Amino acid sequence: MQTKNSRGRFPKAGQVDIGSYKSSAKDKPYLKDLRRVRPDQKKNMLSAGVDLSNRHRSGTYVQMDHSVVHSQSLYPGVEVMSTTEALKKYDWLEDYFWKIVSNDADEFTRQAEVQPHHGYFLRAQAGVKAVYPLQACLFINEDNIIQNVHNIIIAEEGSDLQVITGCATASDVRRGLHIGISEFYVKKGAKLTFTMIHNWADDISVRPRTATLVEEGGTFLSNYICLEPVKTLQMYPKAELVGRGAMARYSSILFALPGAHMDVGSRVILKAEGSKAEVVSRAVSAGGDVIARGHLRGEAQGIKAHLECRGLMLSEKGLIHAIPELEATIEGVDLSHEAAVGKIARDEIEYLMARGLSEGEAQAAIVRGFLDTSIMGLPRELQKQIDTAISTCEKEAF
Secondary structure (H helix, E strand, C coil): CCCCCCCCCCCCCCCCCHHHCECCCCCCCCCCCHHHCCHHHHHHHHCCCCCCCCCCCCEEEEEECCEEEEEEECCCCEEEEEHHHHHHHCHHHHHHCCCCCCCCCCHHHHHHHHCCCCCEEEEECCCCECCCCEEEEEEECCCCEEEEEEEEEEECCCCEEEEEEEEEECCCCCEEEEEEEEEEEECCCCEEEEEEEEECCCEEEEEEEEEEEECCCCEEEEEEEECCCCCEEEECCEEEECCCCCEEEEEEEEEECCCCEEEEEEEEEECCCCCEEEEEEEEEECCCEEEEEEEEEECCCCCEEEEEEEEEECCCCCEEEEEEEEEECCCCCEEEEEEEEEECCHHHHHHHHCCCCCHHHHHHHHHHHHCCHHHHCCCHHHHHHHHHHHHHHHHHHC
16 A cells, blocks of 8 residues: 655555445434434443533534434534535535545545545634534444545634544444545634544544644644544644644544554644644553654744654553654744653652552553643533543553
8 A cells, every 4th residue: 555654645554455344334314313322322422522412512413324313503603514415505615625635645535535425514604603612423333334524624714613523433343444534724813623532443444634724813723532442543634824823733642552553643834924833742552553743844934833742651562653853944943842752660650559559540640640631722521521531541451
């Protein structure tokens, strides 16, 4: 398989045979009332940050396999629908489709173009500042299927939009392939906070392909969390800061269990004067492999950007490989990076054990402090959900 490197070409993260997955899935009925979703499905969605009670949410989109089962906006000036429906409703949406993600980038983008399975369209109209986040769930309910989605988010001029995307599987699903094409547009003076939480299964392969365009004075905050088992994960989202004073921040928290291979990075191209960026990642290997990439490219004067990667090894098995890159094409840029990978110090464990914790509890406490979600600046309720998910992950690991 041809793979791309850090300057636009995707890194290698295990071979995936697209033809080995089922390309069709049973149609699922539309659910106007989300209380009809099965309790076990709700539980798995909640672990990915999607609360079907709609408490503190501005709208909800739920897709199971290849079927849109729910789509509803609960806030004036905010739109929620499938990209299939949005393309029929808005002729102008063609100007946003396959514009910042190439349909010929690799075999996965080509697959998503040839055989699309909906995806979500989320839009905040100009000046709208939604109080609560929108949520979207991309759920795999059948074993051994491929799910190809194409998502579009538009934060119009002066708007403020928070989005939670939860990707998960049914409890009896073991194998599958998820391909997610996402194109985000942050207009002048707008702010988009995007939080993606993955709750997959042991033999799921995941291939997101994401790009964001940020205009003058716009802010894009991206948070990514993967704490549950996954077979292979390969993602390298890119943000282009094309307007003066634009800003982007990527934060990621990764927990690699045995058998997992995560190749995750973030890339920011600072094209406009005064633009700023920050890329921060926290990776823990409990026996799995993590490749943490980061690339900052400065193309204008007066830009400032920082890259930080920290890794923690909990096992003699597994791997954490940090690959930071800084690139400047002009004088007057300020780019910096720091990276550190290590193990838990024995004296730290012994200190906590002396205060009554078991060795496993001591390790879990240290990991909990390392995977500090406060770096993400999340809404309080969502941070509580994620902290609960981290605690659950700790119990499984230790």
